[in-house]
Amino acid sequence: MWKYIHQYASPRKFYEISLPISKWCGISCCLFFIIGLYSGLVMAPADYQQGDSFRIIYIHVPSAWMSLFIYVLMAISGGVGLIWHTKIAEIVSRNCAHTGAMFTFLALITGSIWGKPMWGAYWVWDARLTSELILLFLYLGYISLQSAFEDRRIAARAGAIIALVGLINIPIIHFSVEWWSTLHQGPTITKFDAPSIDVRMLIPLLFMTAAFKTYFITVLLIRSRSEILEYECNSSWVKKIIEKKLKC
Amino acid sequence: MLKDFFYMGGYGSFIWSSYGIWLFAILLNYIVAHLKEKKAINNIITIYKHKKNDS
Numbered sequence: 165m166w167k168y169i170h171q172y173a174s175p176r177k178f179y180e181i182s183l184p185i186s187k188w189c190g191i192s193c194c195l196f197f198i199i200g201l202y203s204g205l206v207m208a209p210a211d212y213q214q215g216d217s218f219r220i221i222y223i224h225v226p227s228a229w230m231s232l233f234i235y236v237l238m239a240i241s242g243g244v245g246l247i248w249h250t251k252i253a254e255i256v257s258r259n260c261a262h263t264g265a266m267f268t269f270l271a272l273i274t275g276s277i278w279g280k281p282m283w284g285a286y287w288v289w290d291a292r293l294t295s296e297l298i299l300l301f302l303y304l305g306y307i308s309l310q311s312a313f314e315d316r317r318i319a320a321r322a323g324a325i326i327a328l329v330g331l332i333n334i335p336i337i338h339f340s341v342e343w344w345s346t347l348h349q350g351p352t353i354t355k356f357d358a359p360s361i362d363v364r365m366l367i368p369l370l371f372m373t374a375a376f377k378t379y380f381i382t383v384l385l386i387r388s389r390s391e392i393l394e395y396e397c398n399s400s401w402v403k404k405i406i407e408k409k410l411k412c
Numbered sequence: 413m414l415k416d417f418f419y420m421g422g423y424g425s426f427i428w429s430s431y432g433i434w435l436f437a438i439l440l441n442y443i444v445a446h447l448k449e450k451k452a453i454n455n456i457i458t459i460y461k462h463k464k465n466d467s
Contacts, residue, residue: 205417206417210421215421215422216423217420217421220430223434227434262444274433280426281423379438379442382442386446386448387448387449389449390449393449393456394452403460406460
C-alpha cells in the first residue's frame with residue numbers, strides 16, 4: 165500500500181493525476197455550491213430566534229471548518245516534508261497557506277457581520293474569536309516566512325516548524341467554547357451526540373461543506389501544478405508537455 | 413417575493429454583504445491560482461524557445 169501511495173510523491177505522477185482530479189473537483193464544487201446555496205438561502209426555514217440572519221451559517225461555519233482543516237493539512241504535509249524531504253509534501257504545505265488564510269479571514273469577517281445583529285457588536289475578545297484571529301496571524305506568518313527565503317527548500321523547512329508549533333492552536337479553537345464561558349455558541353454538529361440543528365438546516369450546511377472542500381482541492385492542485393512545473397522545468401516530461409502545448 | 417428574498421426579514425444588508433465578500437474572495441483566490449499556473453507555463457515556454465533558438 166505504501167508503494168502505491170509513494171509513487172505519487174513523484175512530481176510527474178502527482179502532476180498527471182492532479183489534472184483529472186482538479187477537473188472533477190471543480191465540476192463537483194460548482195454543483196455542490198448551487199445545491200447548497202439554493203437549499204440554504206431559499207428552502208431552509210428561518211430560525212425561530214435569529215430569523216433569516218442565521219443563513220450566514222452557510223458560509224461562516226464551512227469557512228471556519230476549512231480554516232482548521234487546512235492548517236492541520238499544512239502542518240502534517242510540512243512535517244512529512246521536514247522528516248522525509250519529500251518535495252511534493254513541501255509544495256502541498258506551501259500552497260495550502262493562501263487558501264487557508266482566506267478561509268480564516270472569511271470566518272472572522274462573516275462571523276463579525278453576523279455578530280452585529282445577534283450580539284450587538286462586530287467584535288468581542290471572546291476565546292473562540294481570539295484564537296481564530298491567532299490562527300490568521302499564524303497563516304500570515306507562515307506566508308511571510310515562505311517569501312523571506314530565496315531557497316524554497318529552506319523556506320519549506322522553516323515554515324514546517326512554524327506550522328507544527330502552531331498546531332496547538334487548533335484544539336484550543338475547537339474546545340474554546342467548552343473550556344471558557346464564551347458568547348460564541350457551543351458545538352451543534354462536531355460533538356459525540358446527535359446534531360442539535362434541524363435537518364432542513366443541516367443538509368444545506370453539509371452541501372456547502374462539501375463544496376468548500378472540493379473548491380479547496382481544486383485550487384490546491386492548480387497552485388501545486390504551477391510550482392511543480394517551475395521545479396521540474398528542465399526535465400524531459402515537462403518539455404514534452406510544453407511541446408504538446410506549442411503544437412496546439 | 414423577490415423583494416422578500418433580498419430583504420431577508422430585515423437582515424438583508426448583513427447577509428448579502430457577507431455573501432458578497434465571500435464570493436469575491438473565492439473567485440479572486442481561484443483566478444490568482446489560475447493566472448499563476450498560466451504564468452508558470454508561459455515562463456517555461458519562453459525558456460524552451462530561447463534554448464531552441466540558441467541550439
